[in-house]
Amino acid sequence: MQLLSALAFALAAIVATPAAAQSLPRFGAAEKHVDAELIAATDAIVPGQPLTVGLRLKHENEWHTYWQVPGDSGLPTQIKWQLPAGFNAGAIDWPHPKRLPVGPLMNFGYEGETLLLTTVQVPADLPVGTPVTLNAKALWLECKDVCIPGEAQVKLTLPVKAQAAPSSSAGLFKASQARVPQAALNATAYIDATRIRVALSPPVGKTLDKFEFFPLEEGRIEPAAPQELKREGAQFAIYLTAAKPVGTDFKTLKGVIVANGGPGYANGWANVVQAPLTAGAVGAAAGATGAGGASGSAGGSSMSLLAALGTALLGGLILNLMPCVFPVLSLKLIGLAQHRTHSGPMAAHGIAFAVGVVLSFVLLAALLIGLQQAGSALGWGFQLQTPWVVAALTVLFFGIGLNLLGVFEFTMGSGVANLKAADTLAQKSDWRGSFGTGVLAVIVASPCTAPFMGAALGYAITQPAVIALSVFAALGVGMAAPYVLLTLFPSLLAKLPRPGRWMELFKQFMAFPMFATCVWLLWVLAQQVDAGGVALALGVLVAVSFALWALGLSQRGARVFRWVAAAGGVLAALTFAPIATSEALAPGTRATADTGWIDYSPEKLAQLRGEGKVVFVDFTAAWCVTCQLNKRVALRADSVKKRFTTDNVVLMRADWTNRDERITQALAQFGRNGVPLYVLYDRKGEAVVLPELLTEGIVLAALDKLTINKLKEASR
Amino acid sequence: MMLIRWCAAGVFASSMVSEVIAAPTPGQPAPNFRATDIAGKAVSLADFKGKYVVLEWNNPGCPFVQKHYDSGNMQSLQKRYGAENVAWLSINSTTESSSDYMPPAKLAAWFKQHNAAPAAVLMDAKGDVGRAFGAKVTPHMYVIDPNGTLVYAGAIDDKRSTNPADVKSATNYVAAALTDAKSGKPVSKANSSAYGCTIKYSSSL
Secondary structure, eight states: OHHHHHHHHHHHHHTOOHHHHTBOOTTOGGGOOEEEEEEESBSSBOTTSOEEEEEEEEEOTTOBEEEEEEESSOOBOEEEEEOOTTOEEOOOBOOOOEEEEETTEEEEEEOSEEEEEEEEEOOTTOOTTSOEEEEEEEEEEEESSSEEEEEEEEEEEEOBOSSOOBOTTHHHHHHHHHHSOEEEEOEEEEEETTEEEEEEOOSTTOOOSSEEEEESSTTTBOTTSOOEEEEETTEEEEEEEBOSSOOTTOOEEEEEEEETTOBTBTTOEEEEEEEEEEEOOOOOOTTOOSTTTTSOOSSSTTSOHHHHHHHHHHHHHHHTTSTTTHHHHHHHHHHHHHHTTTSSOHHHHHHHHHHHHHHHHHHHHHHHHHHHHTTOOOOGGGGGGSHHHHHHHHHHHHHHHHHHHTSOOOOTTSSSHHHHOHHHHHHOOSHHHHHHHHHHHHHHHTTOOOTTHHHHHHHHHTSOHHHHHHHHHHHHHHHHHHHHHHHHOHHHHHTSOOOSHHHHHHHHHTHHHHHHHHHHHHHHHHHHSOHHHHHHHHHHHHHHHHHHHHHHHHHTTOTTHHHHHHHHHHHHHHHHHHHHHOOOOOTTOSOOSSTTEEEOOHHHHHHHHHTTOOEEEEEEOTTOHHHHHHIIIIITSHHHHHHHHHTTOEEEEEEOSSOOHHHHHHHHHTTOSSSOEEEEEOTTOOEEEEOSSOOHHHHHHHHHHHHHHHHHHHTO | OHHHHHHHHHHHHTTSOOOOOOOOOTTSBOOOOEEEETTSOEEEGGGGTTSOEEEEEOOTTOHHHHHHHHTSHHHHHHHHHHHTTOEEEEEEOOOTTSTTOOOHHHHHHHHHHTTOOOSEEEEOTTOHHHHHHTOOEETOEEEEOTTSBEEEEEOSBSOOSSOGGGGTTSOBHHHHHHHHHHTTOOOSSOBOOOOSEEOOOOSOO
16 A cells, blocks of 8 residues: 555656746755646636635655644745736645544644635636636645655646636635635533633534544644543533643633544534533543543443453453352352253253353343432442441351352252252253352352452443443353353363262362451451451351251251240341441541551542642452452562652542442542542642552552652752 | 452542643742753752753754754854853653653753753653643743742744744743743743644653
8 A cells, every 4th residue: 555655656756747847945855746737626716706726735654734723843834926007816725534543642633635616706807717826835844754845836827717616626626625624613612720611502413423533723722632422411512721821811612523433434524613611510531540530441431342341251251260259160160061961952051051140140231220229339449348248248158158068958949049049959950040140150259359340341331221231141151151161062062070989079168268258258247347247247257057957957957946046036037227327437447557558538538639649549348358468568568668758648548448429429439430540649639540460560660660750859 | 359449440440540741830839850960960950959950852853953052042042041150951851662752861961962951851761740730842941939939831942843943033921931030020921832842751750
């Protein structure tokens, strides 16, 4: 393709018109990379009728010239007219430009071929029959990685006739005129610090799927900053970044919006935007994570749907390895191995399992969406912010552990069996067993939010319901995939080990991850309630284990123990009652394990940012395993602690163990609805979002970046 | 657990922070820097504490820079303010891989040939100094007062062109800022949109 256009260019150069041949760049012909030519839309001048002419610029491959606002560097092309008396040339009608990135900077301009249009007024008393020559000097800056000023004396001689026909270039004019932005759209704009939000509606009959915004005024909009689009009902909001410092005279936002690739593309359009700009809350585009707090697009709603689905799929796959899911699924696999000789078509099992998993995820999503729409500020970990849920999950895992150890057996049809019948379900040979295992796997997985799922979930929550549901479905597909594979290709299954006594031992062993999960849940509970509450929960466990023991005895024939089991169950329920009604402790009354951390509050954070302090905010929760891991691996590392001290970093902890509306909102500002989230504010108050999995190196590198400037300043 | 961490790290590598040039604005402290001049001497902004400092981003290959050197404009500013005890630092942030890059000796020869008189010409091929100031173009100009506060950032003058003839009729923002600041007045035009060629920064950070 490059070769072709180079050939075309060479040909064009050979047959160049006399006007083009007059182009004389200042540094000699060898450095000429743009050809200029003056052409007209019609084949003649008509007295008294406006004449449309254009400066046709042909750029050598990779070279560009500039739009009326050139961006971070460059120079707009100029046409200096030398016209006969009575003729008058208007300003250039600029076709919309392209964004041309240069390293970290951005230019606005043209590549390939472009036609800068001008309307020339023709005197009415012009005598017909005498040809007229229009002269102009064109000046431009042509750039690739280097820039060269270019200029050309161009001229165009046309006959003067009573009537004119379209010229051979009429098609080119039509295409260029289509690219000149249309009249201004109705829009309103708000600015908060440097963040600008423009609400607008596309022209009638058009949509807005992607866009580029080109400022019509110099120094108002940061040319290279990312631009974001958010749909708000029938309206759209675009987010831009103002150039610093923001002038007090910046009262109107003027620019050009080029949508869907611009005219010439399906559904493309380009319009002028002229919006009064008022100071006001801009809010966060859901994708407002990444550099500068206001730019970048990591993990928010600007994440493409495909990426979100892919992430969700991967997240689902990895869920299989989580300690609270693995045992259940291992048992399912063992069940498959045992029944492989006499259980009918394997694929049916796999599909039933997958349907169970996917349906449960979709139901969970529907529940989340329902709750969210009911106005609750909810995140993925929300169920762990309520003490009774934590206690109930402890009991569930404890019960599953006892079951795995063989204290009692589940029998189908006991009402709550689908919640706890891990073993039985796994061994059931019909499709209902497989479906049930799928459902169970999802329920058991819910507390094990894999760290990397935050982004996909954050994305889902900010999207229309259909998309959110598909993301959750993808999560389910990912989780079910290995099992479906195994059932579709039973030959793989044959490679699984033969059943035997080891399986019973393995099953019993799997009780210990369950008990470990109980320890973690109880520790979470200890962050939420006082010692009495934890003691109560432990009491419930004793009662439950007693009831289940009795149940086990009755299952082995000692029928009388059925009543003992029932009594134990009642006792457990009675013990549980106070927990169910207990409120979580107020935030701030919890013991903080680390010294030197202050509690998060938006006001305090704003104050510190205003003072130019470097602030590290740790959005965490006791029930978030990744958070604890990060604390241990990175935040409590001696090297990191030392650097926090020497760099005078203010450490702020936003503890989301219990529900806290203000923290939920802060997370939403970064496009998240889960923890962990680590934000480092530099001394200018700009936010840098760190990855969700921290290492000493990541934290130190982030501090290094800030400190380079800070230390330099300090040495002054 | 290791496996989970790797996978997660892979997923999140793509969400790592992207670099945006952050610049101090007039009224804010100028970031200190350390760089080597064309003679190999270490120069730091802190060396000029107590003096006005002018920073001029330079690239001899840029037509906008050529405009101000071919017209003699830049040299006369350098000489005028050098005599007034203002430290004039010309900084070249062109990366070594750019065709515009000049090694120190060649750059020194260019400055000598143009009879230029900055206090120092600094090599910043890594672009650290340029990025610290948010310099975008050549010539991007900065004026720092004796307290180390940035008092002007932006274009050299109000005539965005590559034509040396335009210098005569242009209002020079750097001279105006120094005149205001030295007479104890707030700088009336403390900020403008710099014009020029894009600085050819190194792509690695």
